[in-house]
Amino acid sequence: MRVLLIEELGARPAVVEVPDPVCPDDGVVLQVEATGVCRSDWHAWQGHDDSVVLPHVPGHELAGTVVTAGPLVRRWRVGDRVTVPFVCACGTCPTCRSGEQQVCPHQTQPGFTHWGSFAELVALHHADTNLVRLPDGMAATTAAGLGCRFATAYRALTVHGRVRTDDQVVVLGCGGVGLSAVMIARSLGARVAGVDTSAAARAAALELGADAVLDPGDDSPEEVAGRLVELTGGGAHVSVEALGDPRTAVTGVLALRRRGRHVQVGLLLGAHSRPPLPMDRLIAWELELYGSHGMAAHEYPAMLAAIAEGRLSPDRLVGAVVGLDEAADALAALGEPGAARVGMTVVVP
Incomplete structure (x- = not known):
């Protein structure tokens, strides 16, 4: 072969x-x-x-x-x-x-x-x-694309994020997983903000249903999170980090409202594998922090049904x-x- x-x-x-x-x-x-x-x-x-x-x-x-x-x-x-x-x-x-x-x-x-x-x-x-x-x-x-990026985004939002109608969802990184997350979150009735430095990626996020997009530019994680809190009317219910960058992971946690949920999908490798996170905020606001690693075969039917029905x-x-x-x-x-x-x-x- x-x-x-x-x-x-x-x-x-x-x-x-x-x-x-x-x-x-x-x-x-x-x-x-x-x-x-x-x-x-x-x-x-x-x-x-x-x-x-x-x-x-x-x-x-x-x-x-x-x-x-x-x-x-x-x-x-x-x-x-x-x-x-x-x-x-x-x-x-x-x-x-x-x-x-x-x-x-x-x-x-x-x-x-x-x-x-x-x-x-x-x-x-x-x-x-x-x-x-x-x-x-x-x-x-x-x-x-179902076996990795799409199924990973689906489970991140439905199992860990527990996204509901009218939730505010922030997607950090609008590549393959991130754009999948934008589409899936929108199908669940959420309001979605996409974050990416690429103008093309931001445009794609809007085409797939994002309500707003943001260019982080050279701002610090704290500054980007502040812009997202304002954009989401007080912070996101769910943030999904789909890039694999320590700065973006910090942004995702700080962009949450109280009792919010951060789902880390992007791979943090090598020197970036153990980044410092704002654990003070995690404790004081009772935030939830999840890793998400794909989706088992027995969980595919619900996702495939949503595709068959045209919702995805x-x-x-x-x-x-x-x-x-x-x-x-x-x-x-x-x-x-x-x-x-x-x-x-x-x-x-």
């Missing part, structure tokens, strides 16, 4: 031919129909993820067709069109049995713990726990569609300030 192979961290990956993947006994091999280009893939390429072992094939947002099923698989057969959460849980540990597969301690992640979906074929583990059947008629290019339109988030030979350029673009941030780039191998 053809894959985009990383042989040296930070060096341009190349499209090469390698042997087809071996199907796990409890898993499947998919023919990849489409795979999203996510900033997490860029982090893996740059060496920011300790689980990556070279040589490596990135890619974790995917949709495809089952071409091989292992002997222990009971629910899936050749020809099924599926997607999968970026966290593939074991399905048997106490955490999984409690329904929290998105934080399974034995998880695998295509594109991180093993070769991913920037390829013609990809192997996935624990198929009966993790695969999600695609609705009839859903394009693979749309489905590719993830197809509107799809931008450029490229072939595997253009995937390296798409990956590299994610490292350029302000580049490739509006609309999901999708690779069709």
Whole structure:
């Protein structure tokens, strides 16, 4: 099969031919129909993820067709069109049995713990726990974004944010996850403010339903939070940090009203992984602080129902569609300030 192979961290990956993947006994091999280009893939390429072992094939947002099923698989057969959460849980540990597969301690992640979906074929583990059947008629290019950015934003807002009609929601960072959050929050009846330094990203947020947008410029986190408190009439009920920046995380906490909820979705890596946060405000105002790490397969039906009913339109988030030979350029673009941030780039191998 053809894959985009990383042989040296930070060096341009190349499209090469390698042997087809071996199907796990409890898993499947998919023919990849489409795979999203996510900033997490860029982090893996740059060496920011300790689980990556070279040589490596990135890619974790995917949709495809089952071409091989292992002997222990009971629910899936050749020809099924599926997607999968970026966290593939074991399905048997106490955490999984409690329904929290998105934080399974034995998880695998295509594109991180093993070769991913920037390829013609990809192997996935624990198929009966993790695969999600695609609705009839859903394009693979749309489905590719469900396993990471869209499902992550959906669970962040519905489970942790508990967004209700007329809530004030602030979305910090209007990239793939952030624009998904804008759309989802608006569908839940919230009033939404999007924050981004990119004029194009702010324009996209308005097109997807944001009531207002804000350019933070060079203001301090405290100053940006003050502007957001004024914009939201006293502070947000829910803030979602979708960028992965310590300053933006502080802004999100300080932009809340009393008893508000901050959901941290953006990855804070390396030297940024343990930022100082305003815990004095957290205690005095009884704020809630959550991390959000994707969404388990068993939680997909409500999201898919909202898509089927037309309340959510993830197809509107799809931008450029490229072939595997253009995937390296798409990956590299994610490292350029302000580049490739509006609309999901999708690779069709």
